[in-house]
Amino acid sequence: MNSRSDTVADRATSRFQHAYGQAPAGRWAAPGRVNLIGEHTDYNDGFVLPFALPLRTVVAATPQPTGSWTVCSELTGETVSFGTDEVTHPGRVTGWAAYVAGVVWALREAGHAVPGARLAVASDVPLGAGLSSSAALEAAVLAALVDLGGLDLPAERQPRLAQRAENRYVGAPTGIMDQSAVIRCRAGHALFLDCRTERVEHIPFDLDGADLAVLVIDSRAPHRHADGEYAARRASCEKAAGLLGVPALRDVPSAGLDETLARLPDDETRRRVRHVVTEDQRVLDTVALLRAGQVRRIGPLLTASHASMRDDFAITVAEVDLAVEAALTAGALGARMTGGGFGGCVLALVEADQSDRVGAAVTTAYADRAFAAPTVTTATPAPGATRLD
Numbered sequence: 001m002n003s004r005s006d007t008v009a010d011r012a013t014s015r016f017q018h019a020y021g022q023a024p025a026g027r028w029a030a031p032g033r034v035n036l037i038g039e040h041t042d043y044n045d046g047f048v049l050p051f052a053l054p055l056r057t058v059v060a061a062t063p064q065p066t067g068s069w070t071v072c073s074e075l076t077g078e079t080v081s082f083g084t085d086e087v088t089h090p091g092r093v094t095g096w097a098a099y100v101a102g103v104v105w106a107l108r109e110a111g112h113a114v115p116g117a118r119l120a121v122a123s124d125v126p127l128g129a130g131l132s133s134s135a136a137l138e139a140a141v142l143a144a145l146v147d148l149g150g151l152d153l154p155a156e157r158q159p160r161l162a163q164r165a166e167n168r169y170v171g172a173p174t175g176i177m178d179q180s181a182v183i184r185c186r187a188g189h190a191l192f193l194d195c196r197t198e199r200v201e202h203i204p205f206d207l208d209g210a211d212l213a214v215l216v217i218d219s220r221a222p223h224r225h226a227d228g229e230y231a232a233r234r235a236s237c238e239k240a241a242g243l244l245g246v247p248a249l250r251d252v253p254s255a256g257l258d259e260t261l262a263r264l265p266d267d268e269t270r271r272r273v274r275h276v277v278t279e280d281q282r283v284l285d286t287v288a289l290l291r292a293g294q295v296r297r298i299g300p301l302l303t304a305s306h307a308s309m310r311d312d313f314a315i316t317v318a319e320v321d322l323a324v325e326a327a328l329t330a331g332a333l334g335a336r337m338t339g340g341g342f343g344g345c346v347l348a349l350v351e352a353d354q355s356d357r358v359g360a361a362v363t364t365a366y367a368d369r370a371f372a373a374p375t376v377t378t379a380t381p382a383p384g385a386t387r388l389d
């Protein structure tokens with residue numbers, strides 16, 4: 001039933017009608033995201049600068065009696081049902097449906113009277129590519145339940161709740177960036193987020209107007225040990241903050257960093273801290289350049305961010321390093337891995353008329369190393385989660 005020409009919203013409706021024999025009461029969409037710069041800074045209370053992608057997850061939904069939820073997805077073809085018991089105890093629903101049950105759990109924990117619902121999910125956000133497919137699912141389900149139940153939960157309070165679903169119900173110790181991006185981003189803008197205060201500023205990021213493009217290159221590298229390594233990075237940052245006597249690494253000034261690092265017990269911890277502190281500064285520098293309309297000049301900051309992730313934070317893999325190198329050699333203004341790491345996507349800032357050339361150069365470099373062919377697309381900043389109809 002999923003013809004390739006159907007839009008994702010059409011597919012959500014057909015999936016809904018097929019599963020439940022009725023039309024949905026409404027459809028809600030949430031995008032994937034890329035992070036322009038600011039990696040592994042969110043759980044250190046620091047700064048990030050993501051933008052939303054035109055790729056979206058759509059949830060079609062209608063109310064059903066309170067205390068029961070049924071969800072089907074085109075991604076697996078499965079239908080999963082759960083009741084109040086499963087949303088009282090984190091972990092009772094597993095797999096992709098845990099993100100749905102987690103949102104119900106987090107809403108109930110926050111004291112909301114969550115409506116029961118029938119839901120159907122369709123998505124263009126690729127799974128496992130580091131483009132926040134999980135946050136897109138959480139945000140689309142959350143938007144649907146908030147509207148269906150008439151719940152009092154404004155958009156600025158939704159990211160924290162979705163993050164709680166992921167941290168506590170699903171069990172992934174992520175920060176606040178992805179949920180904030182997919183809920184709070186605006187078309188044509190990057191989202192400058194202070195992860196401590198959750199204050200946001202929408203920074204104009206007009207690629208077309210500057211004759212620039214952002215390539216998103218899916219390295220297709222399998223995620224190797226991503227979950228355990230992510231948790232390990234987070235733990236070492238928190239331990240380092242404790243050793244330095246600060247609430248979070250965001251509080252370590254970049255001035256005098258070498259003296260601060262000298263107070264740490266080992267080289268690995270020093271490198272982890274150096275990445276986070278210098279990355280926060282790169283976000284601030286990038287924002288300053290974008291505010292001044294100097295988009296081309298952010299290229300070297302992107303490339304420096306990649307070097308820091310590769311050499312100090314140790315979260316890159318051969319495929320992403322190769323994509324960055326090949327893009328830069330072919331003339332990209334800057335390139336870096338985006339997202340949590342250990343695979344996923346690389347973004348490259350290029351002159352618009354160089355997009356094809358840079359994409360082809362990366363593809364050739366992959367073929368030379370016998371890596372699986374990467375997929376290369378261009379990304380323009382899209383809006384965050386919204387009700388479609």
Ligand code: GAF
Pocket residue numbers: 038039040041042043174175176177178339340341
């Ligand atoms: C993943 C996490 F979900 C985010 O919270 C963030 O830490 C990111 O990795 C790294 O910047 O996407």
